[in-house]
Amino acid sequence: MTIAAETRTLTMAGAINEALDEALAADPRVFLLGEDLADPAGGVSGVTSGLSTKYGRDRVLDTPISEAAIAGAAIGAAIEGRLPVAEIMIMDFITIALDQIVNVAAKARFMSAGRTGCPMTVRTASFGGLGSGATHSQSLEAWFMHVPGIKVVVPSTPADAKGLLTAAIFDPDPCLFLETVALYGTRGEVPSGTHVVEIGQADVKRSGSDVSIVCYGRAVVDALQAAEELAAEGMEAEVVDLRTLVPLDIDTVLESVGRTRRAVVAHYSVEFAGPGAEIAAQINSRLFGRLAAPVQRVGARFRPIPSARALEAAVFPNAHLIAEAARRATGSPP
Amino acid sequence: MTIAAETRTLTMAGAINEALDEALAADPRVFLLGEDLADPAGGVSGVTSGLSTKYGRDRVLDTPISEAAIAGAAIGAAIEGRLPVAEIMIMDFITIALDQIVNVAAKARFMSAGRTGCPMTVRTASFGGLGSGATHSQSLEAWFMHVPGIKVVVPSTPADAKGLLTAAIFDPDPCLFLETVALYGTRGEVPSGTHVVEIGQADVKRSGSDVSIVCYGRAVVDALQAAEELAAEGMEAEVVDLRTLVPLDIDTVLESVGRTRRAVVAHYSVEFAGPGAEIAAQINSRLFGRLAAPVQRVGARFRPIPSARALEAAVFPNAHLIAEAARRATGSPP
Amino acid sequence: MTTTEAAAQSAEDLARDLYTKMTLAQACDERLRQGIARGEFAITIWPSRGQEAIAAGLGAALRTDDRLVTTYRGLHDMIGKGVPLEELLGEVLGRAVGAGRGKGGTMHITCPEVGVMLTTGIVGAGVPVAVGLALAARQQGSDRVVAVCFGDGATNTGSFHEGMNLAATWQLPVIFVCQNNLFAEMTPIGDTMHIERVADRALAHGMPGHRIDGNDPEAVYQAVSEAAEQGRAGEGPTFLECVTFRFKGHYMGDPQHYMPPEQLAAAEAADPIPRYRQKLIEAALLSAADADEIEQQAAAAVEAALKEVLSAPEPDGRELDVDFFADMKGIPA
Amino acid sequence: MTTTEAAAQSAEDLARDLYTKMTLAQACDERLRQGIARGEFAITIWPSRGQEAIAAGLGAALRTDDRLVTTYRGLHDMIGKGVPLEELLGEVLGRAVGAGRGKGGTMHITCPEVGVMLTTGIVGAGVPVAVGLALAARQQGSDRVVAVCFGDGATNTGSFHEGMNLAATWQLPVIFVCQNNLFAEMTPIGDTMHIERVADRALAHGMPGHRIDGNDPEAVYQAVSEAAEQGRAGEGPTFLECVTFRFKGHYMGDPQHYMPPEQLAAAEAADPIPRYRQKLIEAALLSAADADEIEQQAAAAVEAALKEVLSAPEPDGRELDVDFFADMKGIPA
Ligand SMILES: Cc1ncc(C[n+]2csc(CCOP(=O)(O)OP(=O)(O)O)c2C)c(N)n1
Ligand SMILES: Cc1ncc(C[n+]2csc(CCOP(=O)(O)OP(=O)(O)O)c2C)c(N)n1
Ligand SMILES: [Mg+2]
Numbered sequence A, B: 001m002t003i004a005a006e007t008r009t010l011t012m013a014g015a016i017n018e019a020l021d022e023a024l025a026a027d028p029r030v031f032l033l034g035e036d037l038a039d040p041a042g043g044v045s046g047v048t049s050g051l052s053t054k055y056g057r058d059r060v061l062d063t064p065i066s067e068a069a070i071a072g073a074a075i076g077a078a079i080e081g082r083l084p085v086a087e088i089m090i091m092d093f094i095t096i097a098l099d100q101i102v103n104v105a106a107k108a109r110f111m112s113a114g115r116t117g118c119p120m121t122v123r124t125a126s127f128g129g130l131g132s133g134a135t136h137s138q139s140l141e142a143w144f145m146h147v148p149g150i151k152v153v154v155p156s157t158p159a160d161a162k163g164l165l166t167a168a169i170f171d172p173d174p175c176l177f178l179e180t181v182a183l184y185g186t187r188g189e190v191p192s193g194t195h196v197v198e199i200g201q202a203d204v205k206r207s208g209s210d211v212s213i214v215c216y217g218r219a220v221v222d223a224l225q226a227a228e229e230l231a232a233e234g235m236e237a238e239v240v241d242l243r244t245l246v247p248l249d250i251d252t253v254l255e256s257v258g259r260t261r262r263a264v265v266a267h268y269s270v271e272f273a274g275p276g277a278e279i280a281a282q283i284n285s286r287l288f289g290r291l292a293a294p295v296q297r298v299g300a301r302f303r304p305i306p307s308a309r310a311l312e313a314a315v316f317p318n319a320h321l322i323a324e325a326a327r328r329a330t331g332s333p334p
Numbered sequence C, D: 001m002t003t004t005e006a007a008a009q010s011a012e013d014l015a016r017d018l019y020t021k022m023t024l025a026q027a028c029d030e031r032l033r034q035g036i037a038r039g040e041f042a043i044t045i046w047p048s049r050g051q052e053a054i055a056a057g058l059g060a061a062l063r064t065d066d067r068l069v070t071t072y073r074g075l076h077d078m079i080g081k082g083v084p085l086e087e088l089l090g091e092v093l094g095r096a097v098g099a100g101r102g103k104g105g106t107m108h109i110t111c112p113e114v115g116v117m118l119t120t121g122i123v124g125a126g127v128p129v130a131v132g133l134a135l136a137a138r139q140q141g142s143d144r145v146v147a148v149c150f151g152d153g154a155t156n157t158g159s160f161h162e163g164m165n166l167a168a169t170w171q172l173p174v175i176f177v178c179q180n181n182l183f184a185e186m187t188p189i190g191d192t193m194h195i196e197r198v199a200d201r202a203l204a205h206g207m208p209g210h211r212i213d214g215n216d217p218e219a220v221y222q223a224v225s226e227a228a229e230q231g232r233a234g235e236g237p238t239f240l241e242c243v244t245f246r247f248k249g250h251y252m253g254d255p256q257h258y259m260p261p262e263q264l265a266a267a268e269a270a271d272p273i274p275r276y277r278q279k280l281i282e283a284a285l286l287s288a289a290d291a292d293e294i295e296q297q298a299a300a301a302v303e304a305a306l307k308e309v310l311s312a313p314e315p316d317g318r319e320l321d322v323d324f325f326a327d328m329k330g331i332p333a
């Protein structure tokens, strides 16, 4: 990660806004489209606030409730060399845009043998943890990992959000950029000016020698908290933030787990057939015979996400469950 | 599996037709809907041939090209206690029906706390291996495994197809029934009369003691062929046909791999973040320290599926690649 | 009774029924907003305040066994259809007494006893499902009909059009009730479609489409009754554009910066509830005292239900393991 | 030249251009079917035989830099737009000389040099993409327009309606070309929609919609020219229902059991190619000898291209590792 000299404290939402702002300023090919993006609303979570006022409604386009057409319009423009950033407000709604994303965008360069690309970014957000219920809380990034042709990016800090979104917007291929609403308010130091975080580079968010917690997105926040908890018990957890799932920086994971010989894989998407399954399978096969314990997975339970707060909390992972898993991996008493 | 006394040789397509036929005859709640299902077409692959003539166009409904509405209409009817069997002609098109399947069907019982169920079956088919190109060849069952609330069934033989489809139709919950067009012509003994194969029960299609090949659908055919190849080299492969991915009969898998201490997991869907990742992760963690070799995965390469035949063949698994993986697992020289 | 007396009687009954439904929906919406504003409970709601005439006309025109599919903004519709207040408020507040015992939440309320088969939070998703509900009715030989409520914004979704087309093609008894409140979240209708009358969307599917005053409960009652009659007679679906307004913005707390103040003021001046009250009093179908009493009873009913709900337990943790799959064998823990 | 002479000259040029395009599309389609029937190659095609007038009129009315999005049944459209035959046949036959070097296949042909930006096998999927292509044109300050071809069946998809609405809302230069051949696979149009005129679907989106004779290349030329002029002037999209017929069924080899023989016979009797030939000869815009020569040249051009394609290599295995992601670092092998 290149950190510019100057940083300021920004929220995650602010950092995303800044990335969009700077991309719009830097390149006339960049434009945004999605529902309720324009001012005065500036997006349902205010993430695009101010941008239509600054760049005009030709660059920040409010759309009808037409997720397939939002994606399709972005794809068409991207095929022509524009750099669209389409917003699918809540990730559960991406089901509606899936034909476009999976069957057109992800395959455009390959099927045309490179005669057209599709440098589109799809921003979407997981609303999990806010009591919104089963159709407004899913994290479906595993689906996109499984579709060859689209990059999958999930930031966990404001700085990464800015740097990765900038990289995604200017990436020549389609990128899914998954935001986490529960993290929008998280604050952190963010470089001012152009800040690019290379897609495909995991980041060790905390070093440790006893166990590796491999995670991304919101689970990174929990993992860091779990690491604190564990440190108090004398266990040093290393927290590896994948940052992107496609490309997957398995080398950094293997280097870490090769050292600690113990791994926990954590994410907010459903554990069963989730991203952690692929990561665990790779760790197991690449470090076969060198692990001190089986890879522990911590994901959402295999249930629709209930709306009532107590029930919902029982479905998602948290710092405590991650710490528990680390203890299991190290054979520590609970 | 309950095998009735009497069997006849049927193709896979014929067995599916028979399951539909018998279900329509047995229960007035059963009906079919989808594109081009009715006679004289009887479905684009002829699988529903004769059924509209026999049961009328009120029970076998041709629909417009409206995958979201096909799924939605099936769901609405299922909520009322009907037993709809919706066809999504080619699995790649299920992207269009995904909001309905994922956000309505899979969550209906849970979100209503059991006040409505959704006993719908979605029949769809993977067209891979026929040179149809990247948007008509995908196997996306991993997506549905990852969505809590829908069963996932993939038969590999005509008998299983009949028995599992019958079970799916009468199952009180939504089922995805994935057919494989390349197997429609496969022949096998099929029980006449009611034949039900319990959902959630893997089937050992061949016994062996040296390595377990865990697979489903078309990969079972390849695995059996690979087992022949390996037997000629003196290696006895056990072929475990999962038959259903949700529920996943991990007990049968663990029993087999626990014995052979070596596993290959094979499927036609993309290997990366595919069903095999979950299965491998579970084998590794549940049999930690007892495996003689890392679990080998054989799936489709991480590429859009090319149309030209030679290129396409280089993307999918085959018997030879599965045999290779078994040799790697057993440390046999190639 | 003479025919004229009977008609007068029934006009009076209808008026009372409509006004009762409207005030109950209003009272429920207001009490929830009050509770949120006061900090009594931390929930999100999508107020239906302003749209009560549609719910009342619809609920009064439908039979109990007729089906309803509605949305996150559909508490008024459900009240009109007869969902018990405890079930509604219980679900909104995530209690064990809720319609879905807290598992569904406000956007996902089901009450089959009064025909509410589905509530969706995904815009447009209810439309195809409604078609399936109507298909089942036909298959079962029932003359019940299905009403599906959605907003103006929902008519921009593919699901809406696919569902409309299928209902028209199969001539199913569906009443498509578009509650056109002129906004979708923060975006005014003119920014998302190039037509003047949403009702014209029915032309694409060969379906009768009518634009009616959604703030007049009797107009809605009349239009829905006719559509239902047509549906019951096997004469196919109807699209109704009910023009109305959302007084409180998209969600409770919406600052409505996007809302032209004159537009909101004009809409509020035409509030369907005082307007209908006045009309009934002028027509001597209701006395002012009766109207007052109906309003007080509505508020009291909401208060009583809320009290019961707030004293009900949170859902039990075991809810995660029941009513998921009917048979949990082999399902991941 | 006098103005009248110039007009006559240009009418003659146009006639020749249209007839050339029609015969080329026909020759290509026929040669492929012949090759399949003879066992020369084992491929699937979705014949456009019968629909050539649309492709010719469309291709003649558009500029080279105008964009086209079409479907699996769009070889005629692509020929009309000027895609080189080698690229087309190469892709259909899976050779390295194909437009996508065999990676795309018949359903996925792209040839940006002549404006063919996307071909889709997913019914309806091209429609929203066309809207994006038009948006880019506007953003780039170009007056190029975008034509998107699809069938009658495609107008039942949600994608179609979402795309139509967006184009109308944003008043983008899109020409929606519905090639209404009265069937979708094996299902006749009357079984899947409840309207008489597909053109009426434009009413749902506030877009001009015209129904024209899709078997008359000049009618198509005229309608597309007007729509393009409107689009270039920033006056928004147009929907054109071009009524036509598919003579060979859905795919090559389709037994067409579902097809009423009288309907097929009547359509064949109105075959647009002999009909246009006759019309041109009668109007003295083309001599019979000229027409014969155009036909022979078409067949010869197809034969020559096919010969070249069949002697071209299969795609190289390394194709799997190029033109997938621009940067393959970290991408699973
Ligand atoms: C498919 C989908 N896209 C976006 C949203 C987010 N969203 C929730 S309500 C809403 C506006 C709906 O407007 P309208 O249909 O007019 O209904 P109203 O809220 O006005 O009653 C939007 C965009 C959603 N829930 N579902
Ligand atoms: C979304 C989708 N559903 C189904 C299919 C299968 N299919 C291929 S062509 C076709 C019929 C299309 O009919 P129409 O739009 O009229 O075009 P035509 O083939 O007549 O040119 C169907 C159903 C598909 N390719 N995509
Ligand atoms: Mg609205």
Ligand SMILES: [Mg+2]
Pocket (backbone or CB within 6 Å): D151, D152, D153, D179, D180, D181, D182, D183, D184, D185
């Ligand atoms: Mg057609």
